[in-house]
Amino acid sequence: xxxxxxxxxxxxxxxxxxxxxxxxxxxxxxxxxxxxxxxxxxxxxxxxxxxxxxxxxxxxxxxxxxxxxxxxxxxxxxxxxxxxxxxxxxxxxxxxxxxxxxxxxxxxxxxxxxxxxxxxxxxxxxxxxxxxxxxxxxxxxxxxxxxxxxxxxxxxxxxxxxxxxxxxxxxxxxxxxxxxxxxxxxxxxxxxxxxxxxxxxxxxxxxxxxxxxxxxxxxxxxxxxxxxxxxxxxxxxxxxxxxxxxxxxxxxxxxxxxxx
Amino acid sequence: xxxxxxxxxxxxxxxxxxxxxxxxxxxxxxxxxxxxxxxxxxxxxxxxxxxxxxxxxxxxxxxxxxxxxxxxxxxxxxxxxxxxxxxxxxxxxxxxxxxxxxxxxxxxxxxxxxxxxxxxxxxxxxxxxxxxxxxxxxxxxxxxxxxxxxxxxxxxxxxxxxxxxxxxxxxxxxxxxxxxxxxxxxxxxxxxxxxxxxxxxxxxxxxxxxxxxxxxxxxxxxxxxxxxxxxxxxxxxxxxxxxxxxxxxxxxxxxxxxxxxxxxxxxxxxxxxxxxxxxxxxxxxxxxxxxxxxxxxxxxxxxxxxxxxxxxxxxxxxxxxxxxxxxxxxxxxxxxxxxxxxxxxxxxxxxxxxxxxxxxxxxxxxxxxxxxxxxxxxxxxxxxxxxxxxxxxxxx
Numbered sequence: 001x002x003x004x005x006x007x008x009x010x011x012x013x014x015x016x017x018x019x020x021x022x023x024x025x026x027x028x029x030x031x032x033x034x035x036x037x038x039x040x041x042x043x044x045x046x047x048x049x050x051x052x053x054x055x056x057x058x059x060x061x062x063x064x065x066x067x068x069x070x071x072x073x074x075x076x077x078x079x080x081x082x083x084x085x086x087x088x089x090x091x092x093x094x095x096x097x098x099x100x101x102x103x104x105x106x107x108x109x110x111x112x113x114x115x116x117x118x119x120x121x122x123x124x125x126x127x128x129x130x131x132x133x134x135x136x137x138x139x140x141x142x143x144x145x146x147x148x149x150x151x152x153x154x155x156x157x158x159x160x161x162x163x164x165x166x167x168x169x170x171x172x173x174x175x176x177x178x179x180x181x182x183x184x185x186x187x188x189x190x191x192x193x194x195x196x197x198x199x200x201x202x203x204x205x206x207x208x209x210x211x212x213x214x215x216x217x218x219x220x221x222x223x224x225x226x227x228x229x230x231x232x233x234x235x236x237x238x239x240x241x242x243x244x245x246x247x248x249x250x251x252x253x254x255x256x257x258x259x260x
Numbered sequence: 261x262x263x264x265x266x267x268x269x270x271x272x273x274x275x276x277x278x279x280x281x282x283x284x285x286x287x288x289x290x291x292x293x294x295x296x297x298x299x300x301x302x303x304x305x306x307x308x309x310x311x312x313x314x315x316x317x318x319x320x321x322x323x324x325x326x327x328x329x330x331x332x333x334x335x336x337x338x339x340x341x342x343x344x345x346x347x348x349x350x351x352x353x354x355x356x357x358x359x360x361x362x363x364x365x366x367x368x369x370x371x372x373x374x375x376x377x378x379x380x381x382x383x384x385x386x387x388x389x390x391x392x393x394x395x396x397x398x399x400x401x402x403x404x405x406x407x408x409x410x411x412x413x414x415x416x417x418x419x420x421x422x423x424x425x426x427x428x429x430x431x432x433x434x435x436x437x438x439x440x441x442x443x444x445x446x447x448x449x450x451x452x453x454x455x456x457x458x459x460x461x462x463x464x465x466x467x468x469x470x471x472x473x474x475x476x477x478x479x480x481x482x483x484x485x486x487x488x489x490x491x492x493x494x495x496x497x498x499x500x501x502x503x504x505x506x507x508x509x510x511x512x513x514x515x516x517x518x519x520x521x522x523x524x525x526x527x528x529x530x531x532x533x534x535x536x537x538x539x540x541x542x543x544x545x546x547x548x549x550x551x552x553x554x555x556x557x558x559x560x561x562x563x564x565x566x567x568x569x570x571x572x573x574x575x576x577x578x579x580x581x582x583x584x585x586x587x588x589x590x591x592x593x594x595x596x597x598x599x600x601x602x603x604x605x606x607x608x609x610x611x612x613x614x615x616x617x618x619x620x621x622x623x624x625x626x627x628x629x630x631x632x633x634x635x636x637x638x639x640x641x642x643x644x645x646x647x648x649x650x651x652x653x654x655x656x
Contacts, residue, residue: 069647069648072551074550074551074647074648074651075646075647075648094555094556095555095557098550098553098554098555098556099553099555100553101550101551101552101553102552102553102554103553107551107552109548109551109651111544113544113545113547113548113551113651115545115548116273116545117269117270117272117273117274118269118273122269126552127552127553129262129266130552130553130554131553132262174552
């Protein structure tokens with residue numbers, strides 16, 4: 001498969017090699033803004049390991065979505081480097097970036113972005129169609145994904161017939177159906193009520209645990225933050241704080257908040 | 261294959277928007293086929309009628325004969341040549357003698373062509389048998405029997421049974437005049453045997469003008485091979501004789517083409533508009549597809565195919581209602597208004613369109629190609645779209 005970056009971490013006097021899926025080095029993103037410019041990311045150095053459950057947290061305009069887009073190869077940095085699954089994002093062609101997304105990255109959007117003319121089944125099936133997986137295998141994988149999110153009985157529904165929570169669960173199923181290494185979720189609970197937000201987050205925690213998928217969120221929603229195992233706070237395009245929480249405030253199985 | 265399925269799924273899922281475009285396009289498709297078939301039918305019908313009534317299987321013209329110069333008529337006749345005489349005797353060719361004459365219908369002076377034709381001929385579809393003497397009367401006793409067409413009757417006010425004085429010059433240039441009796445007024449679609457013409461028996465015209473055994477032109481039976489070069493006579497093939505007519509039909513067909521091009525352009529505008537709107541209204545969808553890993557080239561191909569499918573669906577829809585409709589019109593014909601008699605060539609009262617597989621398939625191909633091109637043009641904009649910009653697009 002892909003070559004991953006390797007970094008070393010000191011644990012209890014021993015140095016262990018840890019597989020880093022994502023590494024950014026002095027990452028900068030500058031947008032032209034009329035006659036001036038806006039620095040959305042400022043020398044961001046970051047490393048994310050396989051199986052992490054990470055949140056990019058910060059106020060609006062802090063650079064969360066920009067960083068998420070660069071990691072997802074939807075955008076390229078102005079300077080610095082972003083290495084995802086061994087590929088340098090800044091040097092990928094459109095086609096290579098599309099292949100990286102197709103094979104290894106799942107996306108979950110704030111507004112769900114389901115294809116309105118497709119059924120739930122077809123929406124979830126779409127990434128597999130792009131991968132050229134055959135029909136019977138596709139059906140099995142789609143139904144498995146819908147089972148994970150608890151929507152197997154809504155396979156024939158159209159997005160317009162779903163609630164917000166159900167739509168986002170379909171989007172999660174679509175993101176994980178191809179069993180990607182990384183799932184990037186941009187404000188996944190912003191359009192959901194509290195009950196649905198918790199339901200969604202529990203689903204993702206469960207998937208992270210069972211499938212070992214790396215989740216990276218861009219969020220400022222406290223409900224999401226409560227589930228994070230690692231919280232990276234961005235302020236004005238810079239990493240202000242990077243906290244690893246051995247025990248998140250909430251977990252897939254918990255119904256009450258716990259202190260870290 | 262996968263893109264085809266996705267494109268089909270997308271346009272069927274788009275519902276009313278798709279069907280409005282497809283209906284408009286199918287309408288253009290049927291109209292194009294109808295008009296083309298109409299003009300093909302007109303072409304066939306005009307040629308058939310003109311060949312039957314006027315040109316036969318080709319003509320020998322006396323070498324001085326020029327149909328566009330009436331002044332040559334006084335000298336453009338000669339004795340039927342011996343090479344063609346056997347054809348006349350066995351009914352495979354018929355001689356026609358033409359002279360200039362004058363009549364005075366309702367006190368007006370009018371120049372006419374006095375045409376002599378053998379009453380027994382069967383080469384042309386002119387009802388010349390009506391010129392045969394009836395009631396046992398012969399020669400001057402019966403007067404000179406004459407036939408005119410309905411247009412000639414209308415312009416002169418003549419009707420069956422009327423007598424009219426005809427004045428002509430004989431071979432020596434001497435004026436002479438006689439009364440002719442209108443035996444019948446025939447209806448024909450071929451104006452060249454009708455307008456300003458009076459048909460009388462060939463023998464009588466030869467006698468009146470002092471040109472015994474002479475003719476201006478010889479009409480061969482259809483399918484007859486011309487016997488070769490005849491001194492003093494020029495053979496005019498059917499292709500030559502029909503060339504003016506074909507040019508006229510072609511010019512009318514080009515006129516009609518403008519109409520169906522306008523229709524096609526309107527339908528294409530609808531497709532183009534749909535595609536342009538798709539680019540702007542479906543930006544977020546495009547961004548999603550890019551995020552899911554679809555390459556730009558495949559995205560362009562998908563949207564172009566969606567447009568092209570409009571052409572295919574239009575062809576299918578047009579087949580559903582167009583075939584019964586066009587078949588019915590081809591069977592019962594299209595009734596032509598009175599004014600169509602003035603178009604300059606032989607149209608009947610009903611026109612029967614002719615639809616060939618080449619015409620239908622050619623039109624389908626044309627619509628498909630043009631639809632694909634107009635779908636592709638706006639879709640190229642996708643190539644300039646960044647995934648992040650597309651994802652920030654308007655709601656789906």
